[in-house]
Amino acid sequence: MMPPALLDHVSIAVTEARPAWPLLRRALGGSWAISGTAPGFRFSTLRYANGMCLELLEPHRTDENPFVARFLSRGGPGLHHLTFKVPDLAAAVEAATAAGYPCFGVRTVDPSWHEAFIHPKVAGGTLVQLAQAGPAPLPPPPADLPPAGGATAALRVVTCPATEEARTAGLLRLLGGQVSGAGEFTFRGPGVRIRIGPARLEFTGVDAVTRVAYAGGAGIPFRDPHLGVDLVLA
Template sequence: MAGGDVDELRAATADAWRAVERMRSRLGELGDTGVLGILGERIAALLGEFAWEVGMVDPAAAPAGARLDHVGVVVRDLRAAATLYGDLLGGTLVCGGGHDGMGIRSLHFAYAGGSKVELLQPTRPGPVARFLESRGGGPHHLTFFTPDLSASIEGFAGAGLTVVDADRGAPEWQEAYLSPRETQGCLIQVVEGADIAPVSGITVDAVLRDEWEWRDHRPQRVMTEARR
């Protein structure tokens, strides 16, 4: 399912949740504990289950505010990490590829409830490689999606936080970063844009063979002479 479709489902679920809560509140005022009251409770329970499936922890609170999309984890051995996060922990590989500019190769795994983990392996000297050498790997960043990056940046400034890097060049993907020095030790990426849709046919082996790369914030198949 495309990211935009999921966002629409989340918004519709939030609207339905609020409508059911209004109905239950009104029934409570009327003292109705009969069939309608039971029906309201059942609908609320079903909406809660559906909300979990589309990645909403609290449907009453969505879709306002930022949404945690994934946790970035730096690893030394991408294949071994893929076995752990994929085969053993039940993650589904949804996208990945190399990024020459950042000096990394990455894999994104999705889990029940909508949570995701991005595994990052450095491919050359750079910030991620320095993180690996200094800390031995581990959690590197949190990525949040926000409906309004400008409003988020204004909020950060109002709280005394400094945006250390921002890219507003592409309307489909705008991002800003907050330094770990000001966020209790964790790099935070905030993005306004469409979710990255799962990529059909991608495999761990293909990513490790550098057959996929990140271009314009989307994984693209590398066209080698053998495929032309």
């Protein structure tokens, strides 16, 4: 049986994280959550008003692992993966495999972060990460991080692409998603809805000045070139 899964963050692969900070930090008010490096990538994570996090992955030490650089070379910046935290990674991997979603890249060396992945070809189009997190020190934010804006927006809807919608829907149900509409699932925790379709992030609680400056108004999709996904501000 799949242990309770909590939708933790959506990860976007970018060429460089800093150019996206004015939008994600100053305009949308994301608070600094965590950052770090590993072979092949550097990550920085912002948390929004409802607790949902947005992670930016950028290439780093690519001679050790080129997976982010390879992703960017194929299609540029864009949605890279969804991460669900589980209390027992071994049980989650066993349950996913039994349900027809075998995992790869299982790593349990770091006591603060055990992880496994479900390949996009298995998940139906989008890479999914399962993670069991333990206590870990939090590094300070970078000195050049711009100040947050006024009110912090909430990241309410994540739309992820699917090549096989039925398989993606089956995996989202397995991970605890409750059907809330056609191709839409609501998850426990930050109350984020995941929809199946072209990659998009939808924020609420955005002030009128920001909505007009970036999108021309409320609810109008726009493409941020640094993120490579559509955004909707409301």
